[in-house]
Amino acid sequence: MNKIYKNRRKKLIDLLESESSILILSNQTQYKNSDIEYRFRQDSSFWYLTGLNENDSALLIIKHKNNDYDEILFTKARNKNKEIWTGHILGLERASEYTEIKKVYRFNDLEDFFENNNICNFKKLYFDFAGNSYLDLRKKILQIAKQKRCQEIINSEYLISELRIIKEDYEIDLIKKSAKINCNAHKTIIEMCMNNNFKYEYQVYAEFSKMFLKENANYAYEPIIASGKNASILHYVANNQEMKKNDLLLLDVGCEYEYYASDITRTIPLGKKFNSAQKAIYDIVLKANIAAKEQAFKLNATIQSVHDVAVKEIIKGLIDLKILKTSFDEALETKSYMKFFMHKTSHWLGLDTHDVGFYTEKDNSSKILKTGMLFTIEPAIYFNEFYLEDYEVPKEFLGIGIRIEDNLLKTDSACEVLTEIPIKL
Ligand SMILES: [Mn+2]
Numbered sequence: 333m334n335k336i337y338k339n340r341r342k343k344l345i346d347l348l349e350s351e352s353s354i355l356i357l358s359n360q361t362q363y364k365n366s367d368i369e370y371r372f373r374q375d376s377s378f379w380y381l382t383g384l385n386e387n388d389s390a391l392l393i394i395k396h397k398n399n400d401y402d403e404i405l406f407t408k409a410r411n412k413n414k415e416i417w418t419g420h421i422l423g424l425e426r427a428s429e430y431t432e433i434k435k436v437y438r439f440n441d442l443e444d445f446f447e448n449n450n451i452c453n454f455k456k457l458y459f460d461f462a463g464n465s466y467l468d469l470r471k472k473i474l475q476i477a478k479q480k481r482c483q484e485i486i487n488s489e490y491l492i493s494e495l496r497i498i499k500e501d502y503e504i505d506l507i508k509k510s511a512k513i514n515c516n517a518h519k520t521i522i523e524m525c526m527n528n529n530f531k532y533e534y535q536v537y538a539e540f541s542k543m544f545l546k547e548n549a550n551y552a553y554e555p556i557i558a559s560g561k562n563a564s565i566l567h568y569v570a571n572n573q574e575m576k577k578n579d580l581l582l583l584d585v586g587c588e589y590e591y592y593a594s595d596i597t598r599t600i601p602l603g604k605k606f607n608s609a610q611k612a613i614y615d616i617v618l619k620a621n622i623a624a625k626e627q628a629f630k631l632n633a634t635i636q637s638v639h640d641v642a643v644k645e646i647i648k649g650l651i652d653l654k655i656l657k658t659s660f661d662e663a664l665e666t667k668s669y670m671k672f673f674m675h676k677t678s679h680w681l682g683l684d685t686h687d688v689g690f691y692t693e694k695d696n697s698s699k700i701l702k703t704g705m706l707f708t709i710e711p712a713i714y715f716n717e718f719y720l721e722d723y724e725v726p727k728e729f730l731g732i733g734i735r736i737e738d739n740l741l742k743t744d745s746a747c748e749v750l751t752e753i754p755i756k757l
Pocket of ligand 1: 679737
């Protein structure tokens, strides 16, 4: 197991320029209130490179002029008084054994290490200085690096995402498992919803929780169980409203299994039958979803071309319904369609739901989809009453929100769709 992480570090070291270093911090324990801790979730990049689930830890890799390198791990020491309350701490010795990193220091000494070593007057320091844990420590390290005339401080994502964006077979297996658990839950719960088994959104939430937890999985993010016009709010997470029989229900639920996410959205009519406005919009979104997937299957397709194809279907559909009252070209040019479809069609998927990785190359061209990349396809149309108040949309469309989201793995020959959930009406 630990060989996986060691190999990844080796690849990272190969990417790192000489006289440069990279620092990756673990996640910090977050508190709900007073001394009540949220369940700990490791920082994805720290996990990716070490496989350690400890907070108060950091990985520092230094590459010298002659291309020799140092791997240094910082972690917290064992502590009987703490361990009686919150359990097992790995400690320096065992962390060293597990990772096979020989130089292991206390996390509390990280700042001093930067202060007293010459790594900061190196050419480059890769470091996520804008991360949202250990704010004071991040600021301090940035300060020290600047004081010591580090020539360039670069977001570590630039380096790590080059590795993380292409998934290893080991990762693909875990994502497939995550997608399978998620698909099974969606299939079962969609069937139950269409048979009106639930009265409130939170009852649907409870069912997803049960189906995930019994597979040793959990949510990748707060699920969106949005009935009626709640579906026109992109990240609706209150999940506490009564569901009405002829409303739509949008289910956007992410499953995390062994750190890996799948991210699925289906929108269904609660009474098993769409009304004509719902059906018209659903058909456009479904067409956009299918067309975008076909595009992704093509050789050398870019992530932008997948979005363009989805946008094209959405504009065409909205013009046919006379919701957009301009020519196709004008809608594209003025981006008037963005009142109804305001996000991108895809994001990368992996350890993070919105996984690391840039969408363009250094020359600003869109990234070509390559074997081992995992991404979503999620076209949508929303008619949010509040957002659209100045726009003329026939009344029957107001409040509708429809999104259909699949997860795809780019393969040598085409693409594998990991989320087949046919909706039987
Ligand atoms: Mn998504």
